[in-house]
Amino acid sequence: MPLPYRRILVALDGSQESKAALAKGIETALAHGSTLALCHIVDYHSIKELRKQYPDLMLHALNKQGSAIITQGRETAESAGIHHVRIFIKEGLPKTVIAGDIAASFQPDLIIAGGSGAGTSGKKRFGSVSAGIVRRASCDVWIVKNSDTTAVYRSLLIAVDGSDASKSAFHAGMSMAARLQSRTQVVYVLNTQSLSSLEPYTEDIISVYQERAGELLQEYRALNKLENYDLTSVHYSVEYGTPKSMIPEVAAGKYQADLIVAGASGMGRTERFLLGSVSENTVRRASCDVLIVRNNYRPGP
Numbered sequence: 532m533p534l535p536y537r538r539i540l541v542a543l544d545g546s547q548e549s550k551a552a553l554a555k556g557i558e559t560a561l562a563h564g565s566t567l568a569l570c571h572i573v574d575y576h577s578i579k580e581l582r583k584q585y586p587d588l589m590l591h592a593l594n595k596q597g598s599a600i601i602t603q604g605r606e607t608a609e610s611a612g613i614h615h616v617r618i619f620i621k622e623g624l625p626k627t628v629i630a631g632d633i634a635a636s637f638q639p640d641l642i643i644a645g646g647s648g649a650g651t652s653g654k655k656r657f658g659s660v661s662a663g664i665v666r667r668a669s670c671d672v673w674i675v676k677n678s679d680t681t682a683v684y685r686s687l688l689i690a691v692d693g694s695d696a697s698k699s700a701f702h703a704g705m706s707m708a709a710r711l712q713s714r715t716q717v718v719y720v721l722n723t724q725s726l727s728s729l730e731p732y733t734e735d736i737i738s739v740y741q742e743r744a745g746e747l748l749q750e751y752r753a754l755n756k757l758e759n760y761d762l763t764s765v766h767y768s769v770e771y772g773t774p775k776s777m778i779p780e781v782a783a784g785k786y787q788a789d790l791i792v793a794g795a796s797g798m799g800r801t802e803r804f805l806l807g808s809v810s811e812n813t814v815r816r817a818s819c820d821v822l823i824v825r826n827n828y829r830p831g832p
Contacts, residue, residue: 535562535563535564535565536559536560536563536565536640536641536671537563537565537566537640538565538566538568538637538638538639538640538641539556539559539560539565539566539567539568539639539640539641539642539643540568540569540570540629540633540634540637540639540641540642540643541553541555541556541567541568541569541570541604541642541643541644542570542571542572542625542629542642542643542644542645542664543569543570543571543600543601543604544571544572544600544625544645545596545600546645546678547645547678548645548646548675548676548677548678549644549645549675550645550678550680551645551675551677551678551679551680551682552643552644552645552673552675553569553604553607553608553643553680554680554681555643555673555675556569556608556643557607557608557611557613559641559643560608560613561611561612561613566615566617567608567613567616567617568616568617568618568619568633568637568639569601569604569605569608569616569617569618569619570601570618570619570620570621570629570633571597571598571600571601571619571620572597572620572621572622572623572624572625572628572629573590573593573594573597573620573621573622573623574593574624574625594620597620598620601618601620605618617637619633619636619637621633625660625663625664626659626660626661626662626663626664626666626667627663627667629642629644629660629664630642630663630664630666630667630668630669631667634668634669634670639670640670640671640826641670641671641672641673642664642668642670642671642672642673643672643673643674643675644660644661644664644672644673644674644675645661645674645675645676646661646674646675646676646814646820646821659815661674661814661815662811662812662814662815665795665808665810665811665814665823666808666811668825669825670825670826671703671822671823671824671825671826672814672822672823672825673820673821673822673823674814674820674821674822674823675820676817676818676819676820676821677789677819677820682789683711684707684708684711684713684789684790684820685711685713685714685789686713686714686715686716686786686787686788686789686790687704687707687708687713687714687715687716687788687789687790687791687792688715688716688718688778688782688783688786688788688790688791688792689701689704689705689715689716689717689718689791689792689793690718690719690720690774690778690782690791690792690793690794690809690813691717691718691719691747691748691751691794692719692720692747692774692794693719693747693750694794695794695827696794696795696824696825697793697794698754698794699794699824699825699826699827699828700792700793700794700822700824701717701751701754701792702754702758702828702829703792703822703824703826703828704792704822704824705755705758705760705762705765706760706828707790707792707822708760708762708765709760709761709762712762712763713790714764715762715764715765715766716765716766716767716768716782716786716788717748717751717765717766717767717768718767718768718769718770718778718782718786719744719747719748719767719768719769719770720769720770720771720772720773720774720777720778720782721737721740721741721744721769721770721771722772722773722774723737723771723772741769744769745769748767748768748769751767752767770782774809775808775809775812775813775816776812776816778791778793778809778813778817779791779812779813779814779815779816779817779818779821780816780817783817783818783819784818788819789819789820790819790820790821790822791813791817791819791820791821791822792821792822792824793809793810793813793821793822793823793824794810794823794824794825795810795823795824795825810823
């Protein structure tokens, strides 16, 4: 089974989603006996604009607000039974500071953050923050979009593509589904858009890829059987379209997923620019929670 998380970092911004992220962090830390750290970033963009008119006063107010958010978060964690909670308050760009300086200092194997901030502009900005964390982090990233702190995952969607990263995501997702006894859908997306330029051979090529997709899903069925995850409701399907939109927008709705589990993209900067990272786009576009897996999970006792 996948190794448990040992060091969990939760990013707090005062929104309802970040409170739900804290609840997930506390629950996971208690389940695994993990070390928990909380962080709040005084957004550099806000500081830059506010300093033009009221530099000292506004910076003091933002730091005071951040301290209150962190204090409340620590009290919540301690009341739940977690002691020695580490805290970080820094100024800067959240997406770079969280996955950069703070991650380098704390060395988490899981970062949890809310998927949106308070207010329309905040939601747009923090949506970019969560995708930025996914891009920069070297560990798993769990983005919480459901503001219900008591929500339990009833339906998991695990996106697979045959890569080592997606196999790690499969094991992580199946392990979570087994613990929660969630309904589970394993999905492989056949990227038909990338084949459209190959006409008039598209029909024959798709037939070959469909056959390969079936074989690939059989590999995941075999992994499930080998590890004996003891799940009564696991289904496998091939979907057609562009993965970065099909997974978060179509498949998630079709299977009523409340959590998407996917491996982190291994693309370089050029490929990401041309194609767009599937993992980042999943975080941006999904209306449910998303767990992006970067840790290397190897099943075993």
